[in-house]
Amino acid sequence: MDVNQIKRILVVGAGNMGHQISLACALAGFKTNCCDSSKTQLKKAEAFVQSYLPGRVAKGKLTEEAAKAAAKNLRFYSNLEEAAAEADFVIEAVTEKLDLKREVFKQLDRLCPKHAILATNSSFFVSSLLARVTERPGQVCNMHFFNPALVMKCVEVVQGPHTSAETAAAAMALAKKLGKVPVLLHKEIYGFLVNRILARITEEALFLLDTGVASAEDIDSAVVNALGHPMGPFRLMDLTGIDLSYHISMERYRRTGDPKDKPSPTVVEKYVKGEWGRKTGRGFYRYDDDK
């Protein structure tokens, strides 16, 4: 499909990533449907949009017309059948559970127009795990955004063995239209590019914390002030979600069986306690009003 044929985008999942990906699409001029089965999640996403757009206008980053147009482009749905009916391109951003993603892809394959491309924003599941439940494997790929999706420029497009060159090209071109700087992976690999690199940094930071070498605050401070990263690994885990870090490590451990791939004791403890970072108000740091 040529990128110019993409008029309506469906984002499935209004959580941490989905609501910002939806808004990025709407701001870029696409008719965007954001669908989530949770009414609470949809309400949160709508509230974010209602405060974000006027905030950008007040900050002089967006004209009032552009904010109005974006708000008009974006619609929220709890019913996937309605949301999917006219989609040209789908970005799935539901919870990182393979069975759930497979079920969503099965439904999307049934409900979306035949020409629609189905992309997954998964942080680690390669799209060949999902393509096989559809009758359009050539139109399935990974399109991985970074948190916060409205800000981070990189998008990883992964061309699996089943993905047609045309689909990969459309996903790359769409990312560019969203104002992103996409990179293309020619083969599937666990963790893609960025999370493989980030995992090494995070793993080392957790080792230093778990062995009592330094506090989370000091490790973060060193990474910011010595390496020039915008935030340290602990603040970043709080942003992306400690639940996600847990699932990423568990998935790697399930694949390799290597005990060193298990989540670190600190991550397990925080996961079990429900201290998942910003989204729960507490992780390695405490948060009031999402700050």
Ligand code: 3HC
């Ligand atoms: N949502 C939307 N916009 C946000 C935001 C959020 N949660 N947080 C910050 N911003 C915007 C601000 O509005 C501001 O925009 P402006 O400059 O156009 O006005 C801009 O970002 C800078 O914000 P601040 O001045 O408040 O704060 P910082 O300069 O500290 O930037 C940050 C915040 C952009 C989050 C920066 O700290 C950063 O880049 N951190 C690293 C993030 C990162 O590494 N992300 C990748 C994570 S890995 C991942 O997502 C993969 C997944 O699979 C796990």
